[in-house]
Amino acid sequence: MLRIENVSFAYDDISILDNINMRIQRREHVAIIGESGCGKSTLLKIIYGLMDLEQGEIFWEDEPILGPAYYLVPGAPFMKYLSQDFDLMPFITVKENISQYLSVFYPEELQKRTETLLAMIELTAFADKKVNTLSGGQQQRVALARVLAQKPEILLLDEPFSHMDNFMKNSLRRNIFGYLKENGITCIVATHDYHDVLPFTDKVFVLRDQRVMAKGKPMELYRNPRDLYIASLFGEANHISIDVLKSYANTKRKIIVYAHEFRVSETSGIPVTVKKSYPMGSHFLAKGETGDGEVIFFNAPLEPVVDKKIFLNVSLETINQRLLQAVHE
Known part of the structure; x- marks a missing residue:
């Protein structure tokens, strides 16, 4: 279980998050939703360990997640975070980016996993293209496959389909969230798009005014919105x-x-x-x-x-x- 306990955070004395509490079960898929600037991305960075906590604690099972003040290289090893900056190697090919973290001592497994991930992001035909020749949406898909190649226990996704056109989004959502479920990967997605939420997540946390203002199963929140803000996130x-x-x-x-x-x-x-x-x-x-x-x-x-x-x-x-x-x- 991921436990987020009494977490607060501020930038230059401007409060971003105030007393956030969450419980996320292993293999659970969770969405954090809310308007732009409500703290979704900041919360993901804190969960991953990219920022030092001013107040509160975060645990994965019984292991504390600590920030850069404690680790030279921030970020928990069992967790991967895909931000809106893709962090790809632009001058090598798509398949080289994806297979970068796979063991070269098992070439058959490396090739099989790379081909599986290429098919999942629907870029098999672009396997030998250099990343810097791809569109922003294609690069975002490569970044997704690259973090999945590392088999994380927890995957944090920040607006994972924001650079993709509608033609690709629906099939990629099915592919990626299906892959995560099949492989038992806990997933937390920060999004403003309810198409990422209703079909694919088990639980939703709604952020507003630095706090969790509502939580529950996605269809329950959709059918019975507490107020206009929550309803407007769904339509x-x-x-x-x-x-x-x-x-x-x-x-x-x-x-x-x-x-x-x-x-x-x-x-x-x-x-x-x-x-x-x-x-x-x-x-x-x-x-x-x-x-x-x-x-x-x-x-x-x-x-x-x-x-x-x-x-x-x-x-x-x-x-x-x-x-x-x-x-x-």
Whole structure:
């Protein structure tokens, strides 16, 4: 188990992390999510041992993870950290970068593992290309394979797909997170992209204002977001009063409603005037405004007409689910 206990950190007296506590089981896949600047990358560097702790402790099983004040070469040997700087050798080939840490005394195993990792990052055809000739996204894939070649017990990933185009991201996510699960590697990924989180992680920690503001299973946080900040990390969302959603209600308590949870009607529901729409491929994301000037974002299967009045509905099941969650908190 990785234990992060009462960790705080500041840059030049500016607090970045405040009393962070986490428990991460061996082989578990965990996401740390939050807005830019919330401390995700800093926390990964501290976990790896690249920074000295001002307060708190970190342990992998019973072994403390200490910073550069204690080790000439910082970084725990059983852990690998892939930052947004790839740290590759630019003037040697892709396969040489990947096999750099594999033993030359077992050439057949070296070749097999290198070929496996090349296939996983979908760069077999580029095996003999020098790294400095590759795009940023391709270099990021090589960096991923390079750290995996070292068989870490724990892998820390900082925005691991940020340089890749959407054409590659989905298959690479499946390849890489599947490989990590199959090989029993504990993984912590810092990301702002919920596509890295919902399909592939076992647990999520949400950072905001230097603290862990929520934690849980990804689908539970998605289905029952505590507030608009958490919901917005998973998609377009609204914070709406019950009496707006259901005119007969006598409460102004607000709940979270995702854009996709609205249904458009021509006859009844919340009256809104369409102000703008954005094509999203499978649907349109629309901006509507109520008579009181409240803005609501909703999905529509067809392009809504700007300045037209339409009606929005939310299922009672969704409303009751969010109200029940509020009661339990």
